[in-house]
Amino acid sequence: MILCIPSVGPDSGDSIDDRFGRAPYFIIYDTETDTITPHRNESAGGMGGVGLKAAQFLLNHGVDAVIAGRVGGNALEALKAGGIKVLLYQGKGTVKEAISGFLHGGLKEQE
Amino acid sequence: MIRLAVVSGKGGTGKTVLTGAIAHLCNRPRVMVDCDVDAANLELLLHPRILERKDFAGMEAACIDTTQCTACGICSDACRFDAIRIHGGDYAVETGRCEGCGVCRLICPAGAVSMQPRVCGEIFYSETRYGDLVHARLAPGAANSGLLVAEIKKIALSRNGDCDLMLIDGPPGIGCPLISTITGTDQVLVVTEPSVSALHDLERVVQVSRSLRTKVSVVINKHDLNPRISGTIREFCRREDLVFRGEIPYDESVMEAVRTARPVTEDTVPAAEAIHTIWDDMSHDLW
């Protein structure tokens, strides 16, 4: 399974960024190979539709689920259309902690 | 951190005066954000000392490299915003009209067009007597105030995240910058006045706030200028299940305080007393 965690930095020790579309980095975690790959979010400073651009990024990278604080309206619609789950993570944890939370089955899906 | 935005729908209802008063009355650590980036007035009451400033490049604009350009004019024909015009044989982009869509770059057969960041404003991080203030100025005619608003809120959150209150002075209207202002707030305080135009705009602001799922409370400023319409507004609040926070009487000392560039609550006058009561009520609700 491919998981995406929006993050303030490229390392697994960096905090997750709860703003989805404007997060400076997207960390891709592959559960099968247990690998972490950071990607810069090129659209973070964009004019508008950054949530949608982020959704497109996730679709392009075959992501199955994204961990986020909350995903708004349009972006949520795009993710749903692509079959991508949004898993809610409240709080100020790190990427590593978010992944751990996921692996222990503790994250709830956003409706 | 509680995020409170003071908005108005219609301009001129006294939003900034009230925000200045709350900045003064609140006794918890707070950071102020002036999201009225087209006409940032909160600084006139808070007297900020600017600590840092940085350019805001919210948009990209097209740029034609005349050394590559063959003056075929295809870009100018394709531009739907009338932003590419010919001046003495050379095609050039009028950045004020450029929407940043990139059609010209796509369509140019000579590859002579590129998209460049365009500085269209400035962000300031300042300190004031009541706490830090994040504010900005957007160049006239520049679009993207929504993005600038999001940017200054982000700065306030990351640098002053340990404050109890983020106090936001919102922009008038119900467009993009207002939506950007209200996003992520815990409560929105709508400042209205007893006139038909203000009531009309109040309805629309409430609609927008509701769709963004933030709690709405209402205050009527200068309520005694038209008791009948004030009554209509109170009734509207009741019907729509909005929190009615209170009323402020018309008070000439408000003008006086603004003239001397101070929060009105520094004096003991009727408007200030009403605001004290309103803030007491609000702070009990917020914390």
Add this chain to the structure above:
Amino acid sequence: MKIAVASGKGGTGKSMVAANLAFSLSVAEPVTLFDCDVEEPNLHLFFPEDQPEVSSVSILVPDVDPDRCTLCGECARFCAFGALVAARDRVLFFPLHCHSCGGCMVACPAGAIRETPRQIGTVTERSISPNLLLVTGTLNEGEVLGVKVIRAAKGRAGAESWIIFDASPGTSCPVVETLEGADFCILVTESTPFGLHDLALAYDVTLQKGIPSGVVVNRSDGRDDVVHRFCNEKNIPVLAVIPFERKIAEIQGSGDLIARRDPAWKDRFCAIGRACRSLMEGGA
């Protein structure tokens, strides 16, 4: 003559000035008043009228043909505004993000995108009197392309003696669009530091557009020295000073016009109109 009415900040009484000016001038000559505050038009509140003629304002937006679409994602990649997302089985379109640039149609290698009109607002015409027409531009809620509605509304201008454009407050894109083509701009301000601060910003826009301007000080309590000083320094004529009076606030607040209630005000507003005309003709 085309006069734009603008203000740096909201709530200065710009609409009040525009409405009273239009009404007063229309007593003797044909006037069209344009409400270009398309996000929150309110001039119609001063001119109740029963049979408005409404026409729609549309923009062209993409329509993706699923049979020709190969899901290559070029359209989504091109769109600078995030209006298109290539999902796994179809292309999604988010109309509120679309700026109607037409680029996706060009970018699509399969010719799968054509354009279709989508309504974003309305232009309403109200015949208030034989001499006064009110044209209101209204942007549908949530839409962002106010400039298109303003252009559509202003397109109704004919050869009437007086054309008045009431702009939204501030100095944003829609205001700049409203001022386009105006011969003169009335800047409405109040005599407070807020008013002055924002007046300076609005004045800059008129300079940039090369439009001569004049100031109306509204809700004055007689202590307008800072505004007068500013106007003196910049050589901006002060066209009128309207005092703060509860009576005026009550009349305007209830949706009536002081020029309608009092012939002296009608005369004063006509004088403002004439002053604009002679300033413009004098090449100020």
